[in-house]
Amino acid sequence: MPYDIDSVRAQFPILAEKVYGKSLVYLDNAATSQKPQCVIDAYDHVYRRVNANIHRGVHHLSNVCTTLYEDARQTVASFIGAADSSEVVFTRNTTESINLVAYAFGDKFVAPGDEVVVTVLEHHSNIVPWQLLCQRRGATLRVVDINDDGSLRLNQLADILSPKTRLVCAAHVSNVMGSVNDVHQIVSMAHSVGAAVLIDAAQSVPHFAVSVQDLNCDFLVFSGHKVYAPLGSGVLYARREWLDQMNPWMGGGEMIDKVSFAGTTFAPPPLKFEAGTPDYAAAIALAEAIRFVQSIGLDNIDLQDQKIAQQTIEGLEAIGGVRIFAKTARHAGAVSFLIDGVHPYDAGSILDKMGIAVRTGHHCAQPLMDRFGVTGTVRASFGVYTSEADIDALLNGVERVKKMFA
Ligand code: PLP
Numbered sequence: 084m085p086y087d088i089d090s091v092r093a094q095f096p097i098l099a100e101k102v103y104g105k106s107l108v109y110l111d112n113a114a115t116s117q118k119p120q121c122v123i124d125a126y127d128h129v130y131r132r133v134n135a136n137i138h139r140g141v142h143h144l145s146n147v148c149t150t151l152y153e154d155a156r157q158t159v160a161s162f163i164g165a166a167d168s169s170e171v172v173f174t175r176n177t178t179e180s181i182n183l184v185a186y187a188f189g190d191k192f193v194a195p196g197d198e199v200v201v202t203v204l205e206h207h208s209n210i211v212p213w214q215l216l217c218q219r220r221g222a223t224l225r226v227v228d229i230n231d232d233g234s235l236r237l238n239q240l241a242d243i244l245s246p247k248t249r250l251v252c253a254a255h256v257s258n259v260m261g262s263v264n265d266v267h268q269i270v271s272m273a274h275s276v277g278a279a280v281l282i283d284a285a286q287s288v289p290h291f292a293v294s295v296q297d298l299n300c301d302f303l304v305f306s307g308h309k310v311y312a313p314l315g316s317g318v319l320y321a322r323r324e325w326l327d328q329m330n331p332w333m334g335g336g337e338m339i340d341k342v343s344f345a346g347t348t349f350a351p352p353p354l355k356f357e358a359g360t361p362d363y364a365a366a367i368a369l370a371e372a373i374r375f376v377q378s379i380g381l382d383n384i385d386l387q388d389q390k391i392a393q394q395t396i397e398g399l400e401a402i403g404g405v406r407i408f409a410k411t412a413r414h415a416g417a418v419s420f421l422i423d424g425v426h427p428y429d430a431g432s433i434l435d436k437m438g439i440a441v442r443t444g445h446h447c448a449q450p451l452m453d454r455f456g457v458t459g460t461v462r463a464s465f466g467v468y469t470s471e472a473d474i475d476a477l478l479n480g481v482e483r484v485k486k487m488f489a
Contacts, residue, residue, distance in 0.1 A: 173318065441463050
């Protein structure tokens with residue numbers, strides 16, 4: 084065991100909760116993660132001890148809070164290997180980060196006749212903002228398919244890419260399959276035709292180390308709430324050269340230099356993209372969540388995650404009559420499956436009564452469901468506290484569901 088799961092579990096108060104009188108087996112981490120005590124304490128500390136609006140005050144509390152918020156930005160920057168903390172914009176979540184890029188980058192750099200490329204396995208939040216952008220700008224959305232094993236058809240991407248391609252948007256890890264895309268390759272292919280690349284890292288950042296400089300991407304987005312931080316703590320990484328050229332997407336306080344009716348000038352990035360009072364308590368607690376995962380070690384988390392995924396897949400295969408979507412070379416954080424003859428909603432509801440929380444349905448990835456010809460799957464997704472006993476409980480539950488429908 085790469086680290087002591089029991090001592091990690093002990094740090095998450097919610098894991099002591101009973102569901103229908105049974106121990107909670109929480110396997111819905113791809114939707115949102117649970118919060119360790121240190122993160123709850125960091126959030127609590129803001130409201131109990133230091134709360135005051137940031138960046139505006141000359142008074143003590145405002146200065147303390149501003150320092151904590153800007154320190155959090157620095158913590159995020161080092162966590163994702165950004166060259167400078169000004170390349171980190173705080174948002175509410177992955178969805179807001181992607182929409183920010185669609186408006187602030189897309190409306191400026193995507194012209195009629197241009198193309199934006201996505202993949203068929205994206206979460207809706209990495210599809211719909213690009214559809215809306217293409218409608219606004221008279222551009223075309225192109226889609227890269229997958230092979231039946233869940234891997235991306237990179238040869239098809241090569242065919243699609245052209246001087247018309249402005250932007251390629253791809254998930255690092257599929258939220259449905261847990262498959263890991265070769266984003267290094269995607270970045271170098273896109274850059275070779277002069278296109279920028281956005282990586283949706285919502286499902287990679289919680290499971291293994293990610294470095295924006297190593298990936299050489301233009302944009303990278305993730306949600307704090309999936310990496311043990313509070314809701315409301317989203318991140319957009321963008322190369323400084325883009326942030327300097329992009330227009331603001333929302334106007335208001337905090338993001339200006341000088342306002343007059345003759346015209347307004349803007350603050351330098353990242354504040355140019357943070358209009359209004361940000362959720363500084365969530366951002367400050369995100370920094371604590373990052374220190375928490377770093378204290379376990381991303382490499383250790385990755386090893387344990389792979390072990391858990393393997394246990395899940397081998398166990399489901401041993402049960403038989405279970406289809407896995409899809410058997411990719413590697414599963415990071417999630418395994419999706421269907422039990423033959425059982426609707427995913429029924430399977431999820433029965434597992435729930437056993438205290439096992441899994442997600443059922445399309446997982447906000449309807450195009451991927453269409454690609455597989457199904458309406459939904461059952462998804463088990465993992466966190467740092469997922470134990471072998473959790474997976475044993477899941478497998479035992481699947482066997483019982485199967486017997487009920489036999
Ligand atoms: N992208 C991926 C890959 C996701 O898994 C999710 C959420 O599940 C999102 C984007 C959207 O995240 P949020 O709802 O936090 O904005």
